[in-house]
Amino acid sequence: MQNEYRKIEKNSYTIEYNEATGEIAGLYDRLNPGANWKAEAYDKKLGTIFIHGTQSREDEIPFAKIENTEKGFKGISATGASRIQYEFEEDRIHIAVKTEKDCGPRTGVQMNLNFLDMPTVMDWKSQCMPKVIYTDDKYRYAYFIFAAADGRHLGMTINEEFAAWRIQYSYDGHKMTGFQILLQADDVICADGERLPAVDHTSFSFIFAESLEVCMEKIAGQLGIEIAVPEVSGGPAGSRIPMKMLNRGSSSSSPVLIMPDGNTAEMEKTDSLVLEQNGIYTIKTAGENGREHSSRVLCQEGWKELYNKVNHFYKEYFQDDCGAFYRVISKDRRKPDGVTYEGVKFGDPTAHYSCRTGEFGGFAAWAMMKNCILFGKDSSLMESAERYILNWALNKSHEDKPFYGTVYKKESEYMGRKFSPYHLYQEMNYMQHEIFLLEELADYVRLTGDEEVLEDAVALAKHILKDHFEDGMIVNENTPGHKIDYSTVHPAVCGFLELGKLLRERDDANAQQMYTAAEQIADHVCRRAFQFPTEGEPCTEDGSMSCSVITLLRTYLEAVPKAEYLEMGEKILRAHRVLEMDGTDCRMKNSSIRFWETQYESRDWGPSLNAGHGWSIWTAEAKALYARIRHDFDMLKDSYEGFLTNICKVEACGGMSCCYTPDMIPGTPHAYYVNGVEVPDSINEMRPTSVHLAQKYVPKTYSVSGNFFLVRAADTFAEMSxxxxxxxTAVNGIYKDGVFESAAPGFNYLLVKGIPDSFLLKVKKGQTITIAFDTDKETAVFEHAKVKSATEKEVILIALEDTMIIKRE
Known part of the structure; x- marks a missing residue:
């Protein structure tokens, strides 16, 4: 009897459970009947009640009795105090839970889904990740949509009051290992002395749907809520954001709009929202039983204002006298007076791994250089960038006394390895720092014309090719003989393409070597296909995937348009959807899914979802490249929304937290070793007995990493709309009364979905602009413009007036 399983087949799914224990063995949908939504490891339960839980353990309650019912079955514990009941409908499963009170600190239910990189007998593309996360402010309900790389979606709703939900993370923090719904969580510390609810019963549902959109509609119906769904999650002041309402019939009152300044107003129209104030708008809808739902839209500042606000904040508070930039500063004191959970000082130029060259601190100076390239030189920012490049990164005037992690122009040896000149001084072999620096040096030369720095850039590139390059692979070899592929920890191809382009403009003979290296890297990444090596704990990692796409598509666009680059880049980008967030919140929509950066950039909490982290920009950049190649408007919109997740975290002062965290209960940071010595818990506060409720931006620290969105905006949405x-729907622009005006400061590219009946575009007389269409452009007519050249879906125009007209023939 112990191994007798019963299989229930419905229109949308099949569920299999043990009739003796009530344990769920399998949960399969019709789109991929062989792929189990439930975690496959034997110790990963789904539907099991636990009591006496903590951050690290819990006591699971076995069912002493299983009873079949008309619609499903129920399991009852030996005492009868804990029970679970299943009801199986054609497209959903309802689960009701009852358990004992006062058996904390945590009680709840294991709901372990088959997350990416869990043990599996199938391909990782059949596994899932959380894509949409919504938690009611008063914990009366919540909903989630889990997505698989093969295109399937599974909805989950918590239908009644609950205490918390929790994603469990691996020790190193790079993998999700479980999911829990909690009825009691007494050890979680909330703001202002508040407590999470404690209940002895709740219910939830699994919902099967053929698409994300249908899943959202079913969730709204299941919960009796109305959901406002913006067509795009933000835009500049003056934008009109089209919207649709899901489950409108359940509305008990008109939606309420909460403006960025805190004022509220009833929304008379629900088909669109006009943005007037910079900041986040909240659209609050009311459904059945008084349940409210909040959707969020960002009104972004102008690009110039954003660059200036951020650049001057980081210049004032993050730059050391020597030119280095700190990784992190405390928000209250605005000083680098702490240690991250990684065990690294917030900012100390004399300490290993603290103030980095290229990555982290380098982004602040790089963003300043981009500002000066886009809007003209600012003497204050130029001085700051010069101090970073010359005094810190290149050690000019003190080359015999280099800072840690900066360019050393002599041969060197470190940790048993010998390096040619231009290796970063006493730096472990993390190649992304040198690649980032290569790009920064190229921009510095563009800005200043400094030929000595150009020579340094070429020497650095040749060092990389000599010491860290094998048949197109960028090699990390911190342990002699143990080589790790670092080609897409950051897309190494970018440094060689940027330098190659700069050298080609100068007719420098070194240009070809850089382009050849870029092609070799792209060939290697293309051969590697769906393998995504990265630093840290091995996993199917967001960054390595998106950087693979950037490698292939940038090389296709700027160097060698090999068909295999485009084909493989497209395949990886589609599969990457499993690692992207969605929903109706501008802080998260089209952010990539990462969940370990708070360990490296904060003193707040451990592994947890890092919505809007700077590394989300890799995904946004990959989508922008794809949109340009394939003329895909939806990809362009998704890319823009990825940038908006980063803009959302820019505070009024210009500082940025590293991310927004939707988790209720973050993971615990793991013990770290610095130079082989464990960082003591007494210093690093590694294992608190309680954890703080998250669901907000990282509160204690500002991080430098967010500057990366300004770096890549200069190459994308500084030009594109x-x-x-x-x-x-306007992307990076304003459409009003039949007139489109781009918000891009260097506007030269417009991607149009469909052919407009009549469309007036604001431009500058004499300007050259590319108009691209997602369909055949043959029916489009252009007025007040001269055609310079045309292809099937693109036309390059020269504006004859300050406006041009695009209309259907």
Whole structure:
């Protein structure tokens, strides 16, 4: 009897459970009947009640009796105090839970789904990750949508009051290992002395749907809520954001709009929202039983204002006298007076791994250089960038006394390895720092014309090719003989393409070597296909995937347009959807899914979802490249929303937390070793007995990593905009009364979805602009413009007036 399983087959799914124990063995949908939504490891339960839980353990309650019912079955504990009941409908499963009170600190239910990189007998593309996360402010309900790389979606709703939900993370923090719904969580510390609810019963549902959109609609119906769904999660002041309402019939009152300044107003129109104040708008809808739902839209500042606000804050508070930039500062004191959970000082130029060259601190100076390239030189920012490049990174005037992690122009030896000149001084072999620096040096030369720095850039590139390059692979070899592929820890191809382009403009003979290296790297990444090596704990990692796409698509666009680059880049980008967030919150929508950066950039909490982290920009950049190649408007919109997740975290002062964390209960940071010595818990506060409720931006620290969004905005949305003719959705621009005006400071590219009946575009007389269409452009007519050249879906125009007209023939 112990191993007798019963299989229930419904229209949308099949569920299999043990009739003796009530344990769920399998949960399969019709789209991929062989892929189990439940975690496959024997110790990963789904539907098991536990009591006496903590951050690290819990006591699971076995069911002493299983009873079949008309619609499903129920399991009852030996005391009868804990029970679970299943009801199986054609497209959903309802689960009701009852358990004992006062058996904390945590009680709840194991709901272990088959997360990416869990043990599996199938391909990782059949596993899932959380894509949409919503938690009611008063914990009366919550909903989630889990997505698999093969395109399937599974909804989960918590239908009644609950205490918390929790994602469990691996020791190193790079893998999700479990999911819990808690009825009691007494050890979680909330703000202002508040407590999470403690209940002895709740219910939740699994919902099967063929698409994300249908899943959202079913969730709204299941919970009796109305959901406002913006067509795009933000735009500049003056934008009109088209919206649709899900489950409108359940509305008990008109939506309420909460403006960025805190004022509220009833929304008379629900089909669109006009943005007027910079900041986040909240659209609060009311459904059945008084349940409210909040959707969020960002009104972004102008790009110039954003650059200036951020650049001057980081210049004032993050730059050391020597030119280095700190990794982190405390928010209250605005000083680098702490240690991250990684065990690294917030900012100390004399300490290993603290103030980095290229990555982290280098982003602040790089963003300043981009500002000066886009909007003209600012003497204050130029001085700051010069101090970083010359005095810190290149050690000019003190080359015999280099700072840790900066360019050393002599041969060197460190940790048993010998390096040619231009290796970073006493730096472990983390190649992304040298690649980032290569790009920064190229921009510095563009800005200043400094030929000596150009020579340094070429020497650095040749060092990389000599010491860290094998058949197109960028090699990390911190342990002699143990080589790790670092080609896409950051897309190494970017440094060689940027330097190659700069050298080609100068007719420098070294240009070809850089382009050849870029092609070799792209060939290697293309051969590697769906293998994504990265630093740290091995996992199917967001960054390595998106950087693979950037490698292939940038090389396709700028160097060698090999068909295999485009084909493989497209395949990886589609699979990457499993590692992207969605929903109706501008802080998260189209952020990539990462969950370990708070360990390296904060003193707040451990592994937890890092919505809007600077590394989300890799995904946004990959999508922008793809949109340009394939003329895909939806990809362009998704890319823009990825940038918005980063803009959301820019505070009024210009400082940025490293991310927004939707987790209720973050993971615990793991013990770290610095130079082989464990960082003591007494110093690093590694294992608190309680954890703080998250669901907010990292509160204690500002981080430098967010500057990366300004770096890549200069190459994308400083030039690009988009427009959807059917929904009248503007991307990085304003559409009003039949007129489109781009918000891009260097606007030269517009991607249009559909052919407009009549469309007036604001431009500058004499300007050259590319108009791209997602469909055949043959029916489009252009007025007040001269055609310079044209392809099937693109036309390059020269504006004859300050406006041009695009219309259907």
């Amino acid at each position: 988009g427009f959807d003719c059917e929904t009248e």
